[in-house]
Amino acid sequence: MEATGTAPARQARGYERVEQILRATLSVISRGGVAAVTHRTVAEEAGVPLGSLTYYFASKQDLLREALRLHVAEDAGRLHDLTAGLAARGASGEEIVAAFAQQFADGHPDIAQFELYLEAARDPQLREVAAESLRAYAEVGEFAMRAAGIPQAKLMAGIVVATIDGIGMHRAAAGDEAPDVDAALGVLLHALSRPTDA
């Protein structure tokens, strides 16, 4: 969670600014991709002077990494809370799976997620963030699948997550040319809910 090297211990005031900057970074990414992230654009978006960025983040890579880390943490947290809450309230396995998929799909037309994946393909440290994120999704998904009695729960969860991300990316790229998420989910969950003889 900390910048490399001799970063000063933050005071309360500092944390606010850091978060402000990270959220501004994410919103710049959502709008224009990682390519649009410059110290200057982020500073303007966050309403802070340019110097703040170099003070809190040792490099631009650091800034990007922290921003995407925040994004992943919140996204995975939301998913976890949702399924845990449903399970605690005694929801059926099917309900949990459907809610998981729906919630995941709702959060993932967001370009920032895909930018993370691509960036991670090249930056080893981001790779870990991406892997952590996928692991989190897979775990929540697997939990839901297992609750619904779906065989090969882990693989199935991975497939559903990949499909939703794939459709999200296709829709981001080409709009309505890509299949509708809800229709796809309907087919997919229905197909998976029947036992496989594998």
Added chain:
Amino acid sequence: MEATGTAPARQARGYERVEQILRATLSVISRGGVAAVTHRTVAEEAGVPLGSLTYYFASKQDLLREALRLHVAEDAGRLHDLTAGLAARGASGEEIVAAFAQQFADGHPDIAQFELYLEAARDPQLREVAAESLRAYAEVGEFAMRAAGIPQAKLMAGIVVATIDGIGMHRAAAGDEAPDVDAALGVLLHALSRPTDA
């Protein structure tokens, strides 16, 4: 296929160079993403002087668009040839579907494809290239699905394509954390091959 404005009509020599440059661009994208594409890196990769790029392409955006257009054309062409060839040789529907999926999956751990999608989310002209590419995949896939007697062939083709792309992206981002493509295809095609009562 032509740069905007008053581009000169090309001579034979020119076409060679253009293609050389476009292929170099694609290989730079595969290695370092769209972000790594600069006139200078491409010129070096292609073994041509810097000035050639501005001579043949009015802008960097133009260069990118043309390169990705070439990529899509070849990719879609390969898929089309494969399925058409199989159909002509009297292959079964299942064989065609499996070959389509396998071939698509083989070509799509390539980062360039995902970079195209993301770039297209912002550039309206690239959007059309991306849409064209998805349309081509969907058509070939739909043809294969229909040959195999799979109901809702178009939707199913879209789902398979999205799943493969999603897995490809996840694997690019996080390596083996993501599900295996072959395992996923096995499950997916098996599930889809049984009629849905929707």
Added chain:
DNA sequence: ACGAAACTCGTACTTGCGTACAAGTTTCCC
């Protein structure tokens, strides 16, 4: 063969970037 159009290529200009930094202010602890 000659002239125009296509092509070649080195060089130079401008801009925007990441980053450094110094001089200042605020906060916190004793």
Added chain:
DNA sequence: GGGAAACTTGTACGCAAGTACGAGTTTCGT
């Protein structure tokens, strides 16, 4: 209340980028 550490901010430096361009060479129709 004083000093150290955290924070603030404007400004500046060096560099790499996209692009422009002019002077030269090749190609090709007539």
